[in-house]
Amino acid sequence: MNYCFECGTKLTEKYLEREGMVPFCPACGQFRFPMFNTAVSMEVLNPAQTHVLLIQQYGKTRNILVAGYVNRGEPAEQTVAREVQEETGLRVHDIIFRKSQFFEPSNTLMLNFSCVADSDDLSGITAEVDHAAWYPLEEAPRAIAQNSLAQKFLNHFLQQRAPMPARPLNEEKDIQNME
Numbered sequence: 001m002n003y004c005f006e007c008g009t010k011l012t013e014k015y016l017e018r019e020g021m022v023p024f025c026p027a028c029g030q031f032r033f034p035m036f037n038t039a040v041s042m043e044v045l046n047p048a049q050t051h052v053l054l055i056q057q058y059g060k061t062r063n064i065l066v067a068g069y070v071n072r073g074e075p076a077e078q079t080v081a082r083e084v085q086e087e088t089g090l091r092v093h094d095i096i097f098r099k100s101q102f103f104e105p106s107n108t109l110m111l112n113f114s115c116v117a118d119s120d121d122l123s124g125i126t127a128e129v130d131h132a133a134w135y136p137l138e139e140a141p142r143a144i145a146q147n148s149l150a151q152k153f154l155n156h157f158l159q160q161r162a163p164m165p166a167r168p169l170n171e172e173k174d175i176q177n178m179e
Helices: 076-088 149-160 171-178
Strands: 012-016 020-025 037-045 051-056 066-069 092-103 108-117 131-136
Touching (some): 037 092, 037 149, 051 076, 076 108, 092 149
Antiparallel strands (some): 037 066
16 A cells, blocks of 8 residues: 555555554554455365365366455355355355465455355356366365465365364254155
């Protein structure tokens, strides 16, 4: 950020106690902390938690994780559920924060989560996704775009993964399914 977002004056740097050198607007007399985007990316697991969903988007043939930007005022966990449903038609639960990393090319703080889909039915894939498929957890590291942030997040998830909690049974629904 080179110019004040309030008045357009060229920013200088000024020392701020406990912060160090921070962009400063001499016209407004205010420190202007750097602004950036926030997004989420997700390891979406199938209900059995044996496969992860990888997608292709924007005409590219590389596999990546489902991801999307956080809307102003929206909790990141809500973004996870919204983005997965918007792109795949799937509903998710057991949303767990895993890792964060700043992604310089898009000036974005990426927040990585894992979650479990209610279904493995990919018939609800929307036009935002060119292709989607479930990959066994053992094969996913080879299938995902190599040297990508998605690969880093997936590898971290697989290394740190503890079994996710089983979804509580809906006794009435489960009894109906057994009949």
